[in-house]
Amino acid sequence: MSDGIQEFGALLRRFRTDRLLTMEGLAQASGVSVRGIGDLERGRRAAPQRRTVAALAAGLRLDEEQRRRLLAAARAGRSESAAPVSVRTFPRGIDDFVGRRYELAALADAATGLAAVPGTAAGGPRPTVVAVSAPPGMGKTALALRAARVLAEHFPDGQMVMDLRGMDEDPPSATDIMLSVLKEFHVADTEIAEAGAAGRAALYQGLLGDRRCLLVFDNARDESQIAPLLPRRGRGMCVVTSRKVLTGLQDVHRMSLGVLSAEEAFAFLGGMIGEERARREAAALGEVALRCGYLPLALRIAGSWLATRTGWSVRRLADRLAVDKRWLDVLVAGDRRVSAxxxxxxxxxxxxxxxxxxxxxxxxxxxxxxxxxxxxxxxxxxxxxxxxxxxxxxxxxxxxxxxxxxxxxxxxxxxxxxxxxxxxxxxxxxxxxxxxxxxxxxxxxxxxxxxxxxxxxxxxxxxx
Missing domain, CATH: 1.10.10.10 (Winged helix-like DNA-binding domain superfamily/Winged helix DNA-binding domain)
Structure with a gap:
């Protein structure tokens, strides 16, 4: 732990106790959470950004000299910290991602628009939540993984992708997901144990409220699973994907995915089988894309078939898909199956x-x-x-x-x-x-x- 962070925490505690304020009192006056103040005073998190220092100074009613000292301690803490407190946990994305430029642009606008919202002493801005819904096989997870990478720079405190396994018979509960997030952020086991099951949600909300994170909740089962996981305050962003529309969620931006365009589907297949082969059998490849309904999952399976069966002509697959009405049960690539x-x-x-x-x-x-x-x-x-x-x-x-x-x-x-x-x-x-x-x-x-x-x-x- 750096001396700079310790100095900031000690200085913050001295100013607070001099004014006979409890952590709860300072939290109410500044809009910074009790947990955030506690972490700063104990040196368990990096020194805060300037806007947080300004909120604390306003809550403490510091004079100009005291405010300057607090800002200087924060700057020293940030410069001396070996690395920012940040978590980055998301799996490898899909390299041959195609299309969705409008959806990615909308997500980027949400992220950058959030960055421009100034904090307030009355509790700060509310996180942005985007709910992405689509039928099975439409590429929700692929979009979420691409968005996590595209938007990562806007969320320096962490980017996490969590699979909620909504289609499982026994998906993880909101409490289980909260526990995994707390552990990823290195919250001490003793602190989690002291909070108990009843206090875990408050611990989770306090943690995320003080950080600028991107959370991707993939494959949500329903509103009861996802609603407790959405941060109530802060400058973070959540992207929720689900087969369901999740109409019960309030105050969220909604995004519905459709199929790819004919051009995007052709480019998707061409990227999998090679541009030369795609040009040589362009008409047949267009028919394969059409028979796949331009559905990303079906396209990926068909493309995998062609990529691994170099002896097949594209026409052979197109003709088979045209006559075999049960091809959904036949066309399989690894563990991928459209019918499944x-x-x-x-x-x-x-x-x-x-x-x-x-x-x-x-x-x-x-x-x-x-x-x-x-x-x-x-x-x-x-x-x-x-x-x-x-x-x-x-x-x-x-x-x-x-x-x-x-x-x-x-x-x-x-x-x-x-x-x-x-x-x-x-x-x-x-x-x-x-x-x-x-x-x-x-x-x-x-x-x-x-x-x-x-x-x-x-x-x-x-x-x-």
Whole structure:
């Protein structure tokens, strides 16, 4: 521990006790947390930045000479400190990241905008929270890891990425995550033990409130898991990713990810298989991207296939994807499987939501409304809207105005689930029942099912 930091802590304690102030009293007067003041006085953290010193001086009502002495001690502490108190824990990112420039720009604007907000003696600014939601396979984690690196320079006190394992049967609790953060910041075990389970949240909030950190909470299960982890004050930033929309979170910026553009998808595949091969078979590679629905996970798996099967032509894969409607269960790269990503969300649906999800795959068009959903469920439109809402919240349906749309690959997955659960005969009965409801579109529906076999329906007419 440097002499400079010790001097600052001793000087701060002397000024505080001379004014007969407790740590709580100084915290209330300055806006600096009790824990932050305690850490400074005991020399357990580096000397603070100028704005924190100014807040403490204002709370202590120091005269000009005393203020100068406190600032000088802080400068000495910062210069003598061997290294700033900082934590950097995030895994290796994805080197072939493509696209998302608008999303990254929005996150950068949030970070730099936060940096321009001046602190206040009444408690300081509130952290910025960005909630990123998207269906499975859309690249939420890849975006989070890229953002952690792009934004790192704005958060000198630490950058952390924590996997909340929201799709696990037994994901970590908020208390478990808090404990891991406290340990990463080298909070003493004795202090954690003294705080106990009840005081751990206060310890966690105090720690982050005094630091400028970027926290990425990846794969959040629901609001109850993530809400206690969000800092209530300070100059930090949190990025939360989830398959769910997390509508229960308040005061957050929301970001919804869509598929890549056709150009981005082509560039993504080209980067994996080599530019020369991509140029040579550009038309076939474009078809592969289309069959993958421009979904990042599907593109990565298809690209891995082509990269490791140099004897395959791109046309061979494109033709296979065009005729094999069950390719979601076949196309695998290592431990990556598109259908497995969808399975995790599907298995958490209520029985009604799972049934509606499956049956929406027979709709002969790109989207459906509540009346169509009600017919598929055999319920009234009001009940159907509630079930549709569950699918939207789970990230399995997109909302376009008053209509609901399945991504092309989710439609294919839902169609496979329909035949697996209700059988081909059952699927045909659902299809026939919908056709009877829509007699004018029976021909169009038959043409679509015969032509596509359940594959992308983006060119179909709107019938429900």
């Amino acid at each position: 990503a969808f399975d995790l969300s599907y298995r958490r649906l209520t029985p009604d939501a799972a049934r509606l999800f499956r049956r929406l795959s027979v709709v002969p068009g790109p989207d459906a409304d509540a009346a169509c959903a009600a017919h598929l469920l055999g319920r009234d439109p009001s009940s159907a809207e509630g079930v549709l809402g569950e699918l939207v919240e789970a990230g399995l349906l997109d909302v376009v105005g008053d209509r609901f749309r399945l991504h092309d690959l989710l439609r294919l997955y839902a169609h496979n689930r329909l035949e697996a659960v209700e059988g081909e005969a059952g699927a045909e009965r659902v299809r026939a029942g919908l056709s009877r409801r829509l007699p004018d579109t029976t021909t169009a529906a038959g043409r679509w099912f015969a032509a596509s076999g359940g594959v992308p329906a983006s060119a179909c007419i709107d019938v429900c």
